[in-house]
Amino acid sequence: MATTTNAGRALDARLGDILTGCNDCGACVKGCAFLKRHGTPGAIARACTPPTSEALAKGFECSLCGLCSAVCPKGLDLEGFFLELRRAAVERGEGNYPQHKPLLNYERLGTSRRFTLYRLPDECRSVFFPGCSLSGTSPAGVQRVFDELKKSDPAVGIVFDCCLKPSHSLGRADYVDSRFSEMNRWLVQLGVREVLVACPNCQAMFQKFGSGLKVRTVWEALAESDLKPRPAAATVTVHDPCVIRFEAPVHQAVRTLLARQGVKVEEMRHSGRRTLCCGQGGAVNLLDPKLAASWGELRKKEADGRRIVTYCAGCTQALGNHTPTSHLVDVIFTPEKALAGKRLGAKEPMTYLNRLRLKRTFLAKEGFAVTRERDAESPDAVQTTKRRKPLVLAAALIALVAAVQLSGAGQYLQQDQLRAVIGSYGALAPAVYVLIYALAPVLFLPGLPITIAGGVLFGPVWGVVYAISGATIGASLAFLVARYVARDWVAAKLTGLRWQRLDREVERHGWKVVAFTRLVPAFPFNLLNYAFGLTKVPFLHYLVVSFFCMLPACIAFIVFSSSLLGLIGGKVSPTTLLGILLIAGVSLIPVLYRRVKARREPEPVTD
Ligand code: SF4
Ligand code: SF4
Incomplete structure (x- = not known):
């Protein structure tokens, strides 16, 4: 069945490959509980024509481990086919399983401003990308690896971010594209040419989506270095993570490091390119824990009482639930603990705390020229939202005008009558208005509606006088609270x-x-007032500059809103047009600033 969407076309192509290539020999079925349940890939592909929801959902039961591809005599890319089933389901809006939420939240945190950190020294060409899992389970190991890498390359940088493997495995292709490319672009722009990964999932992601970046594992880098791990007399077996089953140089580097320590490796029946899944592949453990556990039990059987050493933090945890398992980083740097039967590696929620601590540790280190944190939203998404905002406001205004016209309510919106009523209160009305405006920034209330109310109630001249007075008093109050009353509380926020x-x-x-910052709104206005209270800027400078720099936007919005009732009643006056022009002019300031800045330096650098 021909489809026209991106995922649909990709699925059609994969289906074609499997339907023509698979001869149902069954070689792939023997080692896979999922295929034993549903039949050969050929049978699954036939059940996908047409691709019903039920047929696509099968993709979420596959671990995407690739063992089937490794044994298929026809060389078919089978996990690619099962991933395409997931993507097609997601594109139809069908792949949103509530069980996946914790994993996606974990990823969202991993890419958030709070958890991310990029630090690059001058002339940085290589960065260490430890990944979310290892940073959480073994932060000391991450530091030791970084110290070792620094010995060979003093200009090595560090990047704490998420490689987006969860979203990739769950078929969220568009999200991965935008987020990953932003990270990649930033690194390349800054001159980075190599990423050193510690996690096989990160390796797979950089190999698949990276551009202009060489990908190498830290295990290869350490095996090439003159690192001398502490000797340890033990016999272990190695679990190669399935996601990098075809990366023979990495398998070899791991064994070289263990041999250098004196650790003897006895191979399991499935290792290297024929390795098995640990049970967490493709997030199957979240949808079908029994199926996932069957992989762990298989591994336990093959390990046959020997300790498993692996080099994926996720595999370490998953296999550790079935049989004694250690992460390579612990075996290298703390062999006496790792091989003594003690289960190392922190668990949630400690992993989150470890990651925050690790970030703090690296933030405190000297010698980095560039530092940045990343937003949870992709810049593209943020830009799109920002661009849409004026359109949404304009549409709402047009809808309001139409509703008033159609209902005949325009006769009640008489500007002059309203101002006459306000005027009858004498000084009380402006005093109350200024008081409300002065309290708004302190209480984190939005200022724009109050500004607009000022134009409507007091007109273009007095509206500006009262609004700018209230805004300046409010900004000053927040500043003084932060400086003299609640300094510690504000600093903690x-x-x-x-x-x-x-x-x-x-x-x-x-x-x-x-x-x-008053002219280019890069910071939230209300927080900014408090933040300036913590800086060394003199209060008088802050007060005067705030007053004059908030004035242009204040004038623009007050002039526009002073004719708002007339506009809602269907009358476009010269004041309305002037207001629109002024708002457009004020809105152009940040755009012009970014243009000038972009010509001078790469956009995303924040330090
Ligand atoms: S990728 Fe792994 S789980 Fe999926 S069908 Fe192949 S062997 Fe089975
Ligand atoms: S091994 Fe290849 S040809 Fe044989 S059943 Fe599996 S997919 Fe089909």
């Missing part, structure tokens, strides 16, 4: 890199930073 950077920039450029 503003621990991110960009706030630290703001502090440094103020030290360097003083009031100019206040002017810049």
Whole structure:
């Protein structure tokens, strides 16, 4: 059945390969519990014509381990076919299993500003990318590996981020494309040419999606170095992670490191390119724990009482539930503990804490020229949302005008009458308005609706006077609270890199930073007021600069909103047009700034 979407076309191509290539010999079925349940890939492909929801859902039961591809005499890419079933399901909106939520949340945190950290020294060409899992389970190991890498390359950098393997395995292709390419682009722009990975999933992701980056494992780098791990007399067996089953040089490097320690390796029946899944592949453990556990039991049987050493933090945890298993990093750096029967490796929620601590440790290290954290949203998505916002507001306004016109409610929206009523309250009305505006920034209330109300209630001249007075008093109150009343509390809230950077920039450029941030809204307005209270900018400078730099936007919105009731009633006055022009002019300031900045330096650098 021909389909026209991207995933549909890719699935058609895969289906064609399997339907014509598979002769149902059954070689792949022998070692796979999933295929034993559903039949040969050929049979599964035939059941996919047409690709019903039920047929596509089968893709989520496959571990994507690739053992079938390794044994298929026809050389078919079978896990690629099962992944395509997942992608087609996701594209139809059918792959959203609630059981996958914890994994996707884990990934979302891994790519968040709080958990990510990029630190590159001058002339950095290689970065160590330890991955989320190992950073959580063995933060000390990550530090030891980094120290070793630094001996051979003093300019090595560090990147704590998520490789997005969970989303990739769950068929979320578009999300992976945008997020991964942003990370890749940033690294390449900064001159990075090599990524050193410790996790096989990261290796697979960089090999598949990376561009302009050489991918090497730290195990290969360490095997080539003159690292002398502490001697350990033990006999173990090695579990090669299935996701890199075809990476023979990595398998070899791991065995070289163990041999250098004096650790004897006895191979299991399935190793190297014929290795088995640990049970966590493709997140099958979340949908079908029994099927996943069957892989672990198989491994236990093959290990036959010998300790398993592996080099994937996920495999270490999964297999550790069935049989004694150690991570290679622990065997290399703390063999006496790792081989003594003690189960190492932190578990949730300690893993999250470890990652935050590790980030803090690397933040405190000297010698890095560039530092950044990453947003959870892709910049493309954020840009799109920002671009859409004015359109949504304009559409809402048009809908409101139409509704008022159709309902005949325009007769009640009389600007002059409203202002006459407000005027009858004398000084009380402006006093209440300024008071509300002054409290809004302190209480984190949005200022724009209050500004608009100012234009409607007081007109273009007095509206500006009252709104700018209220906004300046409010910004000053928040500043003074942060500086003199709740300094520690505010400091505890503003621990991110960009706030630290703001502090440094103020030290360097003083009031100019206040002017810049008022004109280019790179920070949330309400938080910014508090943040400036923590910096060394003098209060008077802050007050005067805030007043003058908030004035253009204030004038633009007040002029526009002063004719808002007329506009809603269907009347477009010269004041309305002037207001629109002024708002457009003010909105152009950040755009112009970014254009100028982009010409001078790569956009995403934040330090
Ligand atoms: S990829 Fe692994 S789990 Fe999936 S069908 Fe092949 S052998 Fe079975
Ligand atoms: S090994 Fe290859 S040809 Fe044989 S049943 Fe499996 S997919 Fe088909």
